[in-house]
Amino acid sequence: MTGPLPDGRERAAPDGRAIVGGHAMEAGSRVRLRPRGGADVFGLALAGRSATVERVEEDMEGGLHLVVAVDDDPGRDLGARNQLGHRFFVRPDEVEPLPGDAPARRVLVAGIGNVFHGDDGFGVEVARRLLERPVPPGVDVVDFGIRGIDLMYALQDGYGTAVLVDAAARGHAPGTVSLVEPGPGGLDGVAVDGHGLDPARVLRLAAAGGGPMPPRVLLVACEPSGPVTEDTWEMELSAPVAAAVDEAVALVGRLLAEEADRAGRPGGHEGKEADT
Incomplete structure (x- = not known):
């Protein structure tokens, strides 16, 4: 059956993949739609169209x-909250892999x-700095x-990796940039909530919502110069933190390059951290 996204009776496949004609289909795989059964409106509209697996x-x-x-749907970038009519639900035997297109x-x-704190x-x-430069295909940079x-909805939108960038008090010298890859405990214990948006809480809410979560979540953190609270009213970054922005941009660039090498590579990740 081909049609719009259903009403929640489905759940993410355990390994995030389906095998189609000997090819592993996963988020980022490119396919051509070959609906079966014929003459329903969605089948007629989608037959022969190219698409990306979300x-x-x-x-x-137990069916996948x-x-x-x-590809040419103008509403495809509206996001998870606007999926009806812009994300379609097909069986593996209703697609053919596009040759030469490796999963991304x-x-x-x-x-x-x-920015007021x-x-x-x-x-x-x-x-903002990252948005001023080209980014690789398949990468979305969002302020x-x-x-x-x-952010919670975006985390459920089929990404393979999420890189969160935030100020975080971790006991280092002001302006220190750290890379944290959470383990099973998520970001609990990392103090990042000076702005009413706690990424640890957002991750828990997104996971509890039952949608697909990125298999890999990273935090690029910068040590602030002092406590950041709701009573802090300042439009400028402190000198150490402002100086760390270029370092963080370069670190994100390296992470994106590494992600290109990780495409399709299986394996779990234990929590770890590295100071740059």
Whole structure:
């Protein structure tokens, strides 16, 4: 059956993949739609169209289905909250892999923070700098600011990796940039909530919502010069944090290059951290 996204009876496939004609289909796989059964309106409209797999889901009977976005659909970038009519639900036997198109891991880079609270605007400034330069295909750089609900929905939109960029008090010298890859405990214990948007809480809410979560979540954190609270009213970054923006931009660039090498590579990740 081909049609719009169903009403929630499906769940993410355990390994995020389906095998089609000997090819592994996963988020980022390119396909051509070959609907079966014929003459329904969706089949007629989608037959022969190229599309990108957003995610693989499993129904209550164990059957696998692909959620796809059609390439020339002008509404495909509206996001998870606007999926009806812009994400389609097809069986694996209703697609053919496009030759030469290896699965690409979609990456979300999320700038987080409140620009009115001094150093808390670090993640927003990093996102702004990244948006001034070209990014690899499949990478979305978004300034979320304090829009926690938007970030929660974005995390459920089929990304392979999410890179969160934020100010975080971790006991280092001001301006120290750290890379944290959360383990099973997520970001609990990392103090990042000076702006009303706690990424640890957003991750928990997104996971509890039952949608697909990125298999890999990273935090690029910068040590603020002092405590950031709701009573902090300052439009400028402190000198150490402002000086760290270029370092964080370069670190995100390296992470994106590494992600290209990780595409299609299986394996879990234990929590780890590295100071740059």
